[in-house]
Amino acid sequence: MDDALKTKLGILADAAKYDASCASSGAGGRAAKKDGIGSTTGMGICHSYTPDGRCVSLLKILLTNYCLFDCAYCINRRSSNVQRARFSVDEVVAITLGFYKRNYIEGLFLSSGIIRSPDYTMEQMMLVARALRQDHGFAGYIHLKAIPEASPWLVEQAGLWADRLSVNVELASDISLKELAPEKHAPGIKATMGQLKERIVEAREEKRRFAPAGQSTQMIVGADATTDAAVLETSATLYGGYGLKRVYYSAFSPIPEASRVLPVKPAPLRRENRLYQADWLLRFYGFSVEEIAAGGEGGMLDLDIDPKLAWALKHRERFPVDVNSADRELLLRVPGLGARAVDKLLRARRQTRLTLDDIARLSTGVKRARPFLITADHHPLKLTDRSDLRERLAPPARQLELFA
Amino acid sequence: MSAPAPRDAGTPRLVELDYGADRAGFRRAVRDAVASRLPPERMIWRMRAPGPASTLREGKTDLFDTPPLDEPPAQEAGEPPPLSLPRAVAGLVDPVLCHADPERFARLYALIWRVLHGERQLADNPADPLVHRLGLMAKAVRRDIHKMHAFVRFKALGTENGRERFVAWFEPDHFIVEAVAPFFRKRFPAMDWAILTPVGTVGWNGEHLAFGPPAGRPHLPEGDGFEEGWLAYYASAFNPARINPVMMRAEMPKKYWPNLPEARLIPALLEGAPARVADMLAREASAPRKRDPVRAVAAMAHQAPASLTELNALILATPAFVSGGTRAVLGEGPLGARLALVGEQPGDQEDVEGRPFVGPAGQLLMKAMAEAGLAREAVYLTNAVKHFKFVPRGKRRLHQKPTGGEVKHYRWWLQAELDFVQPRLVVALGGTAALALSGETLAVTHARGPRRLGTHDGLITFHPSYLLRLPDETARREAYATLVADLAAAKALAQAA
Numbered sequence: 001m002d003d004a005l006k007t008k009l010g011i012l013a014d015a016a017k018y019d020a021s022c023a024s025s026g027a028g029g030r031a032a033k034k035d036g037i038g039s040t041t042g043m044g045i046c047h048s049y050t051p052d053g054r055c056v057s058l059l060k061i062l063l064t065n066y067c068l069f070d071c072a073y074c075i076n077r078r079s080s081n082v083q084r085a086r087f088s089v090d091e092v093v094a095i096t097l098g099f100y101k102r103n104y105i106e107g108l109f110l111s112s113g114i115i116r117s118p119d120y121t122m123e124q125m126m127l128v129a130r131a132l133r134q135d136h137g138f139a140g141y142i143h144l145k146a147i148p149e150a151s152p153w154l155v156e157q158a159g160l161w162a163d164r165l166s167v168n169v170e171l172a173s174d175i176s177l178k179e180l181a182p183e184k185h186a187p188g189i190k191a192t193m194g195q196l197k198e199r200i201v202e203a204r205e206e207k208r209r210f211a212p213a214g215q216s217t218q219m220i221v222g223a224d225a226t227t228d229a230a231v232l233e234t235s236a237t238l239y240g241g242y243g244l245k246r247v248y249y250s251a252f253s254p255i256p257e258a259s260r261v262l263p264v265k266p267a268p269l270r271r272e273n274r275l276y277q278a279d280w281l282l283r284f285y286g287f288s289v290e291e292i293a294a295g296g297e298g299g300m301l302d303l304d305i306d307p308k309l310a311w312a313l314k315h316r317e318r319f320p321v322d323v324n325s326a327d328r329e330l331l332l333r334v335p336g337l338g339a340r341a342v343d344k345l346l347r348a349r350r351q352t353r354l355t356l357d358d359i360a361r362l363s364t365g366v367k368r369a370r371p372f373l374i375t376a377d378h379h380p381l382k383l384t385d386r387s388d389l390r391e392r393l394a395p396p397a398r399q400l401e402l403f404a
Numbered sequence: 405m406s407a408p409a410p411r412d413a414g415t416p417r418l419v420e421l422d423y424g425a426d427r428a429g430f431r432r433a434v435r436d437a438v439a440s441r442l443p444p445e446r447m448i449w450r451m452r453a454p455g456p457a458s459t460l461r462e463g464k465t466d467l468f469d470t471p472p473l474d475e476p477p478a479q480e481a482g483e484p485p486p487l488s489l490p491r492a493v494a495g496l497v498d499p500v501l502c503h504a505d506p507e508r509f510a511r512l513y514a515l516i517w518r519v520l521h522g523e524r525q526l527a528d529n530p531a532d533p534l535v536h537r538l539g540l541m542a543k544a545v546r547r548d549i550h551k552m553h554a555f556v557r558f559k560a561l562g563t564e565n566g567r568e569r570f571v572a573w574f575e576p577d578h579f580i581v582e583a584v585a586p587f588f589r590k591r592f593p594a595m596d597w598a599i600l601t602p603v604g605t606v607g608w609n610g611e612h613l614a615f616g617p618p619a620g621r622p623h624l625p626e627g628d629g630f631e632e633g634w635l636a637y638y639a640s641a642f643n644p645a646r647i648n649p650v651m652m653r654a655e656m657p658k659k660y661w662p663n664l665p666e667a668r669l670i671p672a673l674l675e676g677a678p679a680r681v682a683d684m685l686a687r688e689a690s691a692p693r694k695r696d697p698v699r700a701v702a703a704m705a706h707q708a709p710a711s712l713t714e715l716n717a718l719i720l721a722t723p724a725f726v727s728g729g730t731r732a733v734l735g736e737g738p739l740g741a742r743l744a745l746v747g748e749q750p751g752d753q754e755d756v757e758g759r760p761f762v763g764p765a766g767q768l769l770m771k772a773m774a775e776a777g778l779a780r781e782a783v784y785l786t787n788a789v790k791h792f793k794f795v796p797r798g799k800r801r802l803h804q805k806p807t808g809g810e811v812k813h814y815r816w817w818l819q820a821e822l823d824f825v826q827p828r829l830v831v832a833l834g835g836t837a838a839l840a841l842s843g844e845t846l847a848v849t850h851a852r853g854p855r856r857l858g859t860h861d862g863l864i865t866f867h868p869s870y871l872l873r874l875p876d877e878t879a880r881r882e883a884y885a886t887l888v889a890d891l892a893a894a895k896a897l898a899q900a901a
């Protein structure tokens with residue numbers, strides 16, 4: 001790899017890093033033919049971690065950061081002074097294979113600024129994926145960004161070669177999107193997601209390959225005044241109505257060359273973290289958006305404690321719960337007990353009456369769970385009697401944010 | 405009930421197992437001990453020392469030239485029979501045997517003994533202290549395997565016999581070299597690779613895996629250009645506004661750093677982060693320095709093909725959405741034709757000639773059209789699916805019906821095509837065409853006749869190939885008459901519209 005290409009790689013990786021998605025999961029198990037390269041394991045692999053704590057699983061780059069769109073929150077908007085570069089299709093293919101052979105990555109996550117036209121850009125991205133699959137027998141993971149402004153057949157061509165497609169919602173509020181991203185069109189984004197959902201479902205039923213790892217999306221949080229409840233409402237719609245695999249939340253963070261229409265103060269990273277926790281409660285713990293929102297104030301989540309604990313503290317009458325008799329749904333609502341711990345607990349209690357020591361072996365969150373549980377040897381004080389419970393369970397205030 | 409006394413009551417039994425995760429040896433020893441009724445407290449387990457160390461000299465290792473291992477011998481005569489153990493026990497034995505803890509054999513044997521002596525379900529109770537302990541060991545091994553999959557870094561050794569060659573040095577916590585080998589074999593079948601570790605080595609030469617004894621840290625070749633590129637990528641992927649080294653170390657503990665080329669960048673990245681962020685915040689929101697590309701922005705909206713010719717060029721350039729199809733067969737006929745006929749997909753002959761409705765079904769359709777007073781030249785003829793979907797059977801290419809999802813992949817083209825032609829009426833020949841036009845699944849027998857199809861006035865009738873498949877001569881004649889009548893009706897409707 002020569003210096004010019006290395007410089008381009010630096011620019012186009014820098015330009016891509018604000019997309020939070022990096023997952024390499026969901027493609028099922030697959031292996032290359034004898035003369036090919038690559039495999040997928042189903043659960044995905046993180047090959048490295050940067051000092052921001054985020055994983056490096058895929059080679060996440062833009063094909064180009066030249067862009068005709070002018071989205072205020074994006075570092076690559078046409079009115080930004082950022083340094084520009086462009087890869088050729090062959091260059092992306094060569095870097096992907098070179099990195100893959102050295103076991104640096106699980107595959108490629110390719111996105112792009114819009115150049116010439118959405119169709120032209122989508123086609124270039126699709127050609128990268130096609131070359132990897134057809135010319136090099138590449139069986140590793142490919143995630144392509146679908147451009148909702150591109151023609152439907154091009155987006156669907158991309159689905160033939162990619163494991164995952166994603167269309168970014170960008171902002172939970174359509175009004176904000178109109179203000180901050182004038183070239184984007186909320187109904188068009190939803191229509192593309194709907195189109196992809198149909199094709200993915202059909203292909204799965206017909207046992208054909210079309211984006212087998214499904215679709216995901218990203219929402220930027222903190223660039224407008226949208227509440228957490230509204231963000232989660234959008235997520236619930238996306239999971240329910242569009243069959244999304246994942247919704248990623250990206251706390252708006254300072255970027256070099258920021259636009260003037262954006263808030264000066266970045267959103268706390270803690271907010272992003274709480275939204276992810278709430279997202280899990282939506283998907284795996286049987287919570288509704290209203291229930292989660294009720295744990296906080298004014299549609300915003302409590303930043304100091306996790307949303308499950310916040311909900312429990314406002315519903316003390318539902319606790320304590322007896323681990324030896326409560327059903328799964330109720331156990332999932334106990335702060336400190338994760339879904340995996342609950343399933344182990346259900347298996348264990350078929351053979352024995354569980355004590356607090358047993359729970360300690362099954363869950364690492366026993367300290368938090370304790371006030372909410374009854375075990376064979378433990379019955380907590382009435383929760384309503386403890387006015388200091390929140391203080392006892394909330395983590396001590398720490399300077400976690402750089403800009404709090 | 406009196407069980408016969410153990411053969412050697414009281415004396416301990418010493419078992420020596422091979423270095424590493426000696427699955428076969430452990431299994432044999434357990435069968436033997438159980439058959440001899442030896443309780444756990446009478447067993448002493450030991451692991452033998454490894455063989456002489458493997459080496460890597462001048463970029464060469466004999467791992468690529470080692471012949472394949474012999475198959476492990478089948479069960480020998482006189483050996484105790486295999487034990488029947490619950491699945492949950494087997495699920496613990498395999499990973500725990502890889503663990504570095506010398507106590508692993510004794511712990512596993514204690515579990516097996518209890519399972520065979522009245523506690524059959526024991527391994528299904530994750531709260532039991534022994535099961536919990538073994539569960540933690542298994543988890544540690546699985547994590548070690550996962551991290552080895554993730555953190556092995558290959559260095560290029562050049563090309564040998566036309567195959568690229570790579571080598572890596574890795575330091576796992578447990579005896580997992582055999583356990584990770586299949587992952588790398590599946591992932592990198594077309595390159596030669598060797599992984600050297602302090603607990604064993606493994607190599608692949610395209611034919612077979614070879615395992616060797618522990619290796620010392622080799623002198624690895626310098627990283628090539630890709631390694632520098634990787635470092636540049638790693639540094640760029642880091643967002644200085646979100647530092648979280650605790651999270652990084654939880655997932656990528658420091659013990660792995662010496663063998664990860666990118667890890668040497670971490671201290672400088674962390675140190676420089678606050679200044680970079682302060683700089684970003686201090687800098688005023690900047691005004692664009694470049695002129696707004698007004699014309700390019702306006703032009704990007706006009707990307708849709710402006711004519712049928714442009715659309716057709718695009719269809720020709722796009723690979724098939726179905727398996728088979730060697731080339732796209734385009735629609736043909738005049739723009740502004742009053743009537744458009746849509747079939748299912750080109751057949752064998754259409755694919756050869758590159759024109760729609762020239763095969764047997766097409767000829768039948770032409771005959772019916774002629775009887776209905778329709779000239780081929782006056783009508784727009786096309787197919788719902790633009791490629792011939794088939795499977796090869798010997799020298800023949802067998803037609804395959806396109807699936808609903810495949811038909812929908814082609815819908816956008818059909819819509820755009822008809823938007824250019826602007827027919828007064830569209831005839832759907834068969835169910836596939838009806839699906840493509842309307843988006844709904846419609847059975848021809850029920851839905852035959854005029855109806856709205858998507859954005860067009862339409863009429864549904866049989867596909868001519870349906871007639872060819874009818875075995876009964878009378879039925880075929882009737883269906884043909886219906887087809888002719890439907891085409892005549894379509895002609896009348898299109899004229900009246």
